[in-house]
């Protein structure tokens with residue numbers, strides 16, 4: 001049982017891969033954060049399809065948006081309820097749920113910059129009876145920031161090291177790095193699985209390329225790789241963030257030659273993903289001695305192998321440092337709920353570019 005000054009929080013995250021709902025139960029005791037339990041729940045396929053379409057702006061439709069907001073809120077609420085019960089927890093033992101929701105649009109630039117996460121937190125609070133914190137990104141955006149990434153403060157809490165210069169890499173749909181230095185820095189490097197997944201789904205009928213095995217049957221097409229690497233986003237100076245509205249199959253098709261074999265394209269996408277990450281680290285975190293990888297992409301063995309070859313640093317996984325690599329992002333939103341309830345600022349201005357530190361997230365009473 002947790003001690004008196006410790007608190008349990010549940011984090012809920014559906015990332016840009018839209019592969020599932022990650023739940024992470026964490027205990028915060030002072031500056032120590034422990035992972036108690038983690039589980040990923042697949043999304044109902046109709047909901048997943050809608051979320052993917054909304055994320056890519058396919059036939060934008062307000063009714064579809066409103067319904068998906070409700071449906072995802074219901075799914076998170078019901079799933080969280082079941083998970084809390086399965087842990088044998090009474091509601092009183094849980095201080096809050098931090099729910100990120102699903103990003104369906106992220107336009108961080110311009111006077112009317114906006115970011116939109118759905119998954120109605122009112123429903124989560126209603127269905128669980130637990131205080132719910134959500135809408136974490138928009139306050140940072142209102143303060144002139146990118147609204148992303150928000151996990152760096154948590155990455156620093158978990159993996160900072162007194163002597164070793166470290167960078168945390170999360171390979172989700174999009175890849176982002178946190179440079180654990182003072183001041184903290186972090187940004188989206190470019191794609192994670194956002195190109196490999198849909199290409200694999202289209203040609204192999206599988207949602208992702210297990211271990212990178214299919215990519216391993218192909219060869220890198222140098223001309224395509226060069227064309228992908230010329231994408232201006234890669235050279236844009238941080239703070240910066242991106243999403244599926246940029247890196248998707250349409251973006252790829254503008255750069256494809258029809259004669260290419262599907263497995264060669266997959267192998268080239270994998271190389272592009274590894275190279276763009278290594279490029280970002282060497283450009284903006286050149287002192288890095290160790291890269292700690294989390295997110296589903298760490299399970300792509302070929303991707304990790306290519307990263308080890310291309311990066312000028314030791315590469316290992318969060319799991320090798322005692323944290324389940326699937327729990328970090330959801331754990332971050334549990335931790336952000338903790339920060340919110342303590343009125344502690346949690347965005348990192350040096351990361352997001354916001355004008356200052358802000359208390360982020362909105363509270364929905366149980």
Ligand SMILES: Nc1ncnc2c1ncn2[C@@H]1O[C@H](COP(=O)(O)OP(=O)(O)O)[C@@H](O)[C@H]1O
Pocket residue numbers: 014015016017018019020171172173174193197207208209210211212294295296297299300301329
């Ligand atoms: N065994 C595996 N082999 C290769 N890729 C994997 C494996 N397991 C997960 N992935 C990749 O990780 C993605 C999910 O990662 P996740 O961290 O949940 O991303 P997001 O935060 O975008 O949801 C999957 O869509 C898939 O591309």
Ligand SMILES: [Mg+2]
Pocket residue numbers: 014015016017018019020021022172296
């Ligand atoms: Mg995911």
